[in-house]
Amino acid sequence: MRLTAVACATAAIMTAPALAQTLDVAALRDAALKDEIAWNITEGLTTEVGQRLAGTEAEARARIWGLARLKALGFSNARIEPFDMPVWVRGEETAEIVSPFPQKLVLAALGNSGATPPEGITAEVVAFPSLAALEAATDAQVRGKIVFVDHAMGTTQDGSSYGAFGAARRKGPSIASQKGAAAIVIRSIGTDFHRNPHTGVQSWADGITPIPAAALSLPDAEQLKRIVARGKPVSMKLVLTPRNIGTRQSGNLMAEVPGRDPKAGIVLVGCHLDSWDLGTGAIDDATGCGIVAAAAKRVMDAGKPLRTIRVVWFGAEEVGILGGKAYRDAHRDEKHAILAESDFGADRVYRFDSYVNQAALPVVDRLAAALAPIGVARGNNAARGGSDIGPLAATGVPVIALRQDGTRYFDLHHTPDDTLDKVDRTQLAQNVAAWTAMIATVANEPAELGPVAPTGDE
Amino acid sequence: MRLTAVACATAAIMTAPALAQTLDVAALRDAALKDEIAWNITEGLTTEVGQRLAGTEAEARARIWGLARLKALGFSNARIEPFDMPVWVRGEETAEIVSPFPQKLVLAALGNSGATPPEGITAEVVAFPSLAALEAATDAQVRGKIVFVDHAMGTTQDGSSYGAFGAARRKGPSIASQKGAAAIVIRSIGTDFHRNPHTGVQSWADGITPIPAAALSLPDAEQLKRIVARGKPVSMKLVLTPRNIGTRQSGNLMAEVPGRDPKAGIVLVGCHLDSWDLGTGAIDDATGCGIVAAAAKRVMDAGKPLRTIRVVWFGAEEVGILGGKAYRDAHRDEKHAILAESDFGADRVYRFDSYVNQAALPVVDRLAAALAPIGVARGNNAARGGSDIGPLAATGVPVIALRQDGTRYFDLHHTPDDTLDKVDRTQLAQNVAAWTAMIATVANEPAELGPVAPTGDE
Structure with missing residues (x-):
C-alpha cells in the first residue's frame, strides 16, 4: 500500500507538467489577447444596469444580471449569498461662494456625509493646505466654519498616492467635526482636471457627530484656493441632503469551475x-x-482544472468591503489555495507580486515565465490582499496580485x-491574457502554495 | 502747396519703415513670449467673476471688473456702451431612462430651450443618427416623442467640424418641434468624453413653438445610443425648467490707444x-x-502708434452676437482700418489669413515676415469676420484672422x-506675441488696407 501511495504521489507530481503541456498555457494566454468576453460583460453591465450603489435596488438588479450572465457562460454553482447592510444615499448637493466672488462650485457628498438643512448652511471658509495642517489647527480656528482641505496628490503608476493623500477624505471629516466645524469640503482625491468630483467612503470615528462632508472637483478646489488666496473672508453656502435609509440587502455573487481534486483548495x-x-x-x-x-x-x-476556480463578484465593496467581510465570515473554513482580485481599472498588467510559502516559489517561477511574454514583470513575494480579498487574506491565505497600470485610474475613480x-x-x-495565464498555472499546480503567516492587516 | 503735399506724402511713406525700425516689431514680439498680462486678466476674470452669462448680473460685474482693469493698464477712453437684450436662464435639468434600463443621464439645456412642467415629462425616445435622418423623418415617427439626434463630429485643428456638425444644435430643435416632438436631446456638439454637456445657443425658427431642448454629454449620448440599439422601447423622463426673465442690460466694454493720425482709421x-x-x-x-x-x-x-487701437470686449456674444451687432450699429460710420478677433481658446496661433485690398498685400507680406519666426504660416486673403466682428466686417471692412489651434477647443467649449x-x-x-506683432505692424502702416467688397455674410 505504501508503495502504491508513493506511486500515486509520483503520478501526481508527474501530472502537473503533463497537464501543463496538454493545457499549453502560452496558447491560452495568447488567444486571450483577442478576448471579447470581458468587454461584453463590461459593456452589458454598465449599459443595462449602469450605476450599482451598494444595498440599492440597482445593485440588486446587477446581481440578477450577473447571475444570468455567469450561468450563460457555463459556470457551475452560480449563486447569490445575501447579507444585510445599512444604506446611505445621495441627495441634493450644491455649493456657492456667497462672497467676495459669487459663483457656484461643483462637489459631491462623501459616503456617510451628514446633511445640511434643506435650505443649506452659510458659513465662512477656513482653508488648510493639507490634512496635517487641519490636524494642527486649534478648535477656535475651525469652530462653526466650513473647513476646506487641499492636498498635493499626483499621478502614480501603482496608485500609491491614493494611500498617501486619501486620508484627507478618510479622516478629514472626523477631524473637522471633532474641532467643531460646520462642514468640510476637500479637494477630490483624484488626479484629473475635470468638473467631476470624486466621491468615496469615509466613516465617522467613534463618538463623532456627522457633519456635511463633500469633495470639490479639482478645478473647483483650485478655484476656491485662488479665491481664498485673495485674502478676503470667503463665505460659502452649502446644500447637502444625503440620508441613511436603513438596512437593505446586498450580496456576493459567485460561480465555479469545479476542479478534479476538491482537496487541492480553491483558486478564488x-x-x-x-x-x-x-x-x-x-473601470471600478x-x-x-x-x-x-x-x-x-x-x-x-x-479542460477540467485540478483545483476548483471560484469567481466571486463581491457586493458592497465601496462602502466598507462589506462583501469581503461577509465572504470571509462564511467561507473561512474552506481551503483556499490562492486569492486574487482585479479592482484597479482595465489598463495593462505590468507586474505581479505574490505571497506564497517559500517552498512554493518554483510555482511563481513558472507563473513569471508565463507572464513575461506579455510584458508582466516579476515583483516581490510580499503581496497583500486587495480590498475584497483582504479580510480573508489577512487570516493567512496565499495571494497573487496582478498589478495594473494606474496612471489614468485616479482621473476617473469614483467620478x-x-x-x-x-x-x-x-x-x-x-x-x-494575464489572468488566464495565472489561473491556468495555479489551478493546475498540485503544489501547496501555503501556509503563509496571517498578516492581520485587512 | 502741391509740392508740400507731395513732400508730406513722401515723408509719410518714409515714416513707416523708419518707425518700424524704431519700434523693432521682432523685439516686441519676442518679449511678448514672456507675457503675463494675458494670464493675469484670464486668472482674474475667471476667479473674481467666474461665469458671465449674457445679460445677467454676473456679466455686469464682469464689465465693472474689466473697466477697472483696462483703466489700470493705462488705456484711454475706457467706457461701457450698454444695450438691452432678452435674457434666458437655466433651471433644473435632469434626465433618466425609465425603462428598460433605469438610470440617470447627464445633460444641459440649450439656449432658449423651452421648459417641461416642474414634474417633468416622460415619453418614448426616437433616435436618429444624424440631423439629416431627423429631417427625413415623418411627423408620425416623431410626434409626442423625445427626439435623440446623434452625429459624428470629430476633432479638427481649424474647428471646421463645428460648422459641419453644429446644425444638430442650431436647427435640430426647430425641426423636432415642427414635426411635433415633445422634446429633443442631442449628442453634445463636442469632441471630448467627459460627463460635461456642451450647451450653446439655438434660436427657434419663425412660428415654431419652443420645446425642451438639451445636450447630453458625450458618454451619456453613447450610453443612450447603446440602450436604443438593444431594440426595446426606451422611455425617458426629462425635467428642464429654464425660463425667460425679460429684458436686461448687457454692454460692450472698450478702451483705446489713441493714434497719431485720427484719419488713419481704427485697428479694432x-x-x-x-x-x-x-x-x-x-478659453471662451x-x-x-x-x-x-x-x-x-x-x-x-x-510708443504712440499711427492708428488708434481700440480694444473691444464685446457683451452677449454667446446668445446671438448681440454685442457685435450693437457695435456695428453704433460705430459703422467710423473709419475702421482693420478688424481682428480672438475667440478660439488659447492654444497657439499656427496660421493667419487676411482680407485686404490687393494693393495692400505688401503689408500682409510684412506681417507674414513678422509672424513666421513664431511658427505662424501665411494663409489666404479670403478671411471673414469672426463672430463679434462679423457684423461690421460684413459691411466691407478689412480683416486679419490669427488662427488658433483648435484641436482641444471642442473638448471644452460651452461645458x-x-x-x-x-x-x-x-x-x-x-x-x-502673434497679436503684438500683428498690431504693431498694422497700426503703424500708413497704407490703406481697404477698400474690400462687403461680404454680407455676417
Missing part, C-alpha cells in the same frame, strides 16, 4: 459588482468582473466620468 | 466678455480678452470644464 478570483453612484462603474469595477470571469471561462473551456468609453479594449484583453 | 481688436454659464469661460473667451488687451498694451508701451486649469500659459503667451 474576485472583483466587486457594486459601484459608486455617480458614474456607471466601468465592471472591468474587474469582466476580467476574472473571462479568464476563468477560458481556463474552464480548456461621474467612470464610464464605458474610458475602457481601452486592447489593454482590457491584455488583462484577460 | 476684440474678444467677448460674456461666457456660457456652466464653466468660468476661461477670457483668454481672448487677455490676449488682445495684453498685445495692445505692449504696443502702447512701445462646465471650461476653467482656468485648461489654459496652457506657454501657448497663451505665443498668442500675445
